Amino acid sequence: MIRIxxxxxxxxxxxxxxxxxxxxxRGHVPDAEFLGPExxxxxxxxxxxxxxxxAVLCAVRDGEIAGIxxxxxxxxxxxxxxxxxxxxxWRAGVGAELHAACTGAWRAAGVTEARLEVFEKNERAQAxxxxxxxxxxxxxxxxGAHLVLRLTLGPETE
Numbered sequence: 001m002i003r004i005x006x007x008x009x010x011x012x013x014x015x016x017x018x019x020x021x022x023x024x025x026r027g028h029v030p031d032a033e034f035l036g037p038e039x040x041x042x043x044x045x046x047x048x049x050x051x052x053x054x055a056v057l058c059a060v061r062d063g064e065i066a067g068i069x070x071x072x073x074x075x076x077x078x079x080x081x082x083x084x085x086x087x088x089x090w091r092a093g094v095g096a097e098l099h100a101a102c103t104g105a106w107r108a109a110g111v112t113e114a115r116l117e118v119f120e121k122n123e124r125a126q127a128x129x130x131x132x133x134x135x136x137x138x139x140x141x142x143x144g145a146h147l148v149l150r151l152t153l154g155p156e157t158e
């Protein structure tokens with residue numbers, strides 16, 4: 001089931017985000033950059049604001065939040081800002097369901113193109129996005145240690 005996150009979900013959302021980020025950042029950036037108290041507090045504040053705006057989707061499996069996604073418009077373009085799945089739920093369709101919910105909402109709003117950034121060392125996520133139609137942004141292929149991808153929404157893109 002996909003639903004909009006609410007304030008009661010905040011602790012689970014932040015914990016899921018922190019756990020997922022650790023899987024791809026660990027060994028590539030200092031732990032303090034994704035696990036330090038300042039970063040966790042910054043993350044919590046960002047997620048709280050996104051939840052308050054109604055901009056966070058949750059995938060619920062067996063009564064727990066198994067995945068989260070957030071998106072919004074920035075600089076006139078839709079951005080998928082977050083899509084994370086509990087590592088224990090990888091390869092179970094959670095990410096694909098969240099992705100489909102995002103693209104469905106975008107289409108309903110008349111969006112025809114979206115953008116995201118993915119950590120250059122996160123090959124698993126890059127493969128996921130490629131399988132869902134995301135391609136490198138030819139205008140701005142990188143943003144620091146992140147690759148920039150775009151998705152053109154056509155009738156058959158999910």
